Amino acid sequence: MNGDAASTTEVLSVADDASFDADVVLEPIGPAAKSRAAVVWERIEPILVYAGDWLNPILVKETRQALKSFQFTTTFALVLAACWIVTIGGLALIGPSIFYSASGGTLLAWYYAILAFPLIVVVPYSAFRSLTAEREDNTYDLLSITSLRPRQIISGKLGSSIVQMAVYFSAVTPCLAFTYLLRGVDLPTIAVLTVYTFFGSLGLSMAGILLATLSEQRFAQVFVSVALVAGLLWICFWSVFGGYQVIQFSYAFMGGEEFWTTTLALTTAYVTTFTLMFFAAAGTITFSTENRSTPLRLCMLVQQAAWIGWMAFAWIYNGYELGFIFALAAFAAVYWYVMGALLTSERVGMSQRVKRRLPQSFFGRAFLSWLNPGPASGYMFTIANGTSIVLISLLGIAMSQLLASGTPGSLSADELFCLLIVGWGYVVAYLGVGMMAIRLLRRFAVVNTFAAVLIHFLVILAGSGIPTTIQMMSVDLRYEDYSLLQIPNPFWSLTHLVDGGVASEGAILVLVIPAAALCILLLNLRSVVRELQAVRIAPPKRVLQDEAELHPPPAALPQNPWDEPE
Amino acid sequence: MIRTATPQIELRNLHRVFDQTHAVNNVSFEVYAGEVVGYIGPNGAGKTTSMRILATLDEPTAGDAYVDGFSVVEDPDRVRRRLGFMPDYFGTYQNVNVYEYLDFFARSYGLKGRERISAIGEVMEFTQLRALAEKPINGLSKGMKQRLCLGRTMIHNPSVLVLDEPAAGLDPRARIELREMISKLADAGKAILVSSHILTELAEMCDRVAIIEQGRLLAVGSVAEISAGVQVQSTVHVRVLEGAERLQNWLAARDGVSELRTDGTLAVFDYAGDRAAEASLLRAMVESGLPVIEFGAKHKSLEDVFLHVTEGRVQ
Structure with missing residues (x-):
């Protein structure tokens, strides 16, 4: 067994030809005779073992596996070989002009193409396969009944991807450094390229893992697998193209204020989306009685705050232009409709486990209940966020009217106001109708999350498709533009408002759509109230006992010099 | 076996429905510390489903x-710390050796440092895998x-073991060794629920x-209790020194005697009847003057009980 340490007993050896008398020379063998390296290693090993204990078990296992795997060895060898070929071929082509020409950029583009393939295609696909293979090989069950939490499983898989990336980087990094020596490319360009590629690969690996958690069935795995490879190859192609552009034109945009602002905005979007995907993946593999929804809702809130922040910055930076408020609201409408469709598809009923941690105080129940799992609270959470976007946008419109000094944008304040109110109404109405449809169907059949989301999209598709079909089939209406028959059609109605339809149908839409939305909200209010009535319950006695054993209260310390320690 | 007050495993009115199939229908029973309970039934009876739950x-x-x-349902994480599950399949990882496999699961159960090394050592010793x-x-x-697989199941020293078909596909020697291991684990105070098709084992x-x-x-209980409960008959043979016809007539007149054959x-x-009834029967024979020189009773095996209790229906 590995844990068996060699015996450290000191052994004495006797000189070859010496009889055992007083003149015998005794040479110590063992610790005293150990090489300096062995002594140093003996000191380091316990530290490494201790450090290894704090590493994610999946990371440890998968690193061990990867280092022995054929796929990893082959890819690594190919990357190394490709780098060597490019280096030798490049030097041969450049020839003696290497002493005075700046040819680092060209070689960097080649090296980047070599690096992009394993990082953009191989690593994310390996992350996807790593989790799907657990299901195929029947090891997922064994893994899921250990003490590892779902977040540890996901972070372990991500850690394994990072290790793979690090190894690929280690193969290419000397070549990247070499391009700097050849001149024609600066260090910031190389750094930006590698950092963007690293985080791109990490993000794609996260997406791969999320897709793996979602595709439980064999046919879904095959379908997703093919789509993922195609998608990754497409991204790889464009990243190589983009990388080439960066190398060629980095001098034009690097280092400027806009570059760093854009980088910061992209970083915010990346971090919030990555976190959302991480919690979504962890939530998918979490036991169903656990609270899977609240972390996701918090991520959504942070993402919305970041989006508002950046759009407010752009709005101020560009002279309070209304177009940015429109962009804020348009993105938020799509975002909250999609997120609302997911949240309202959650399972009805709260587990005892979740009820043990419900907020108790008045303020907690008033403000945090919307973060509790459940379709109705999800519906209200979506509406609350949508409404806050509308209010912030209205405030923005008012401020634009007061502060804007430049030329007005393509949208007027009235048009934007109409769009905000009508857009809000559509989101509230369609999510409410979808939720009612799901509730109705759940009385007769099992409707899982995927089916529920599908129902939402079918409802909005029906609301848009049926009026459009009727109008197209009608002899009288066929050649007319927008008609009031299209009121249920959010796409046509909103496009009509953007195209100047506010003057003709704006007032009707502003009245009808929010009114319908409020009616639907009222119809759903009963289920909202039912979810809000859930109150915190005490954990079972056995759980309290276990908690006391796991986390015993600290021993009481003496409060003054006269107290006896217990 | 010492029966503690709290059962280590308790199934309480358990139901599991898959579409039209009621895989587990109102199942309730308990397993106590130090007890080995066999979970038997035909294929598709609901054993694996209950064990997976x-x-x-x-x-x-x-x-x-x-x-x-x-x-x-409500505290799966606490259950996982206490339970070791051995499914009827073996999940393998590519490019992993025996030590690394056990090390991974020891780490996954939160064992650290010396505790982990010692746990792996003990498990390899117990399962005789040290050489491999x-x-x-x-x-x-x-x-x-x-x-x-058994080693993995017990790496975190769980108090409860659920073993689904642990002896499937094993040769006779391996079966005997596995049986010994399970007995040792029960002696160590673990509650064990084990399913198998090999009823004699x-x-x-x-x-x-x-x-x-x-x-x-x-049915739930010891084989003897179930046999008594379902009135499974024992096979009795009696040999007399003489008077075979008298013996035949005497037995034919007794309650509880059936399928009488003479040679x-x-x-x-x-x-x-139970053992006490058999003793009474023997006493009555002797008292009635029958020269009994041989009396023996062969009780029904678990297989007989199983065949008597079940009807071989599948859903």
């Missing part, structure tokens, strides 16, 4: 199951894999059995 791999449609007092520590698990024989190692068919629990001075018959 206990292992927190599936959720009941209604009812609940408890491990050491914790609900598998460096061997890739894909190259292991079926018996070795089963041992490794279960009869030898189990304190009690639970018989399930079509999702319904038909000279030997009579073989089925007798519905």
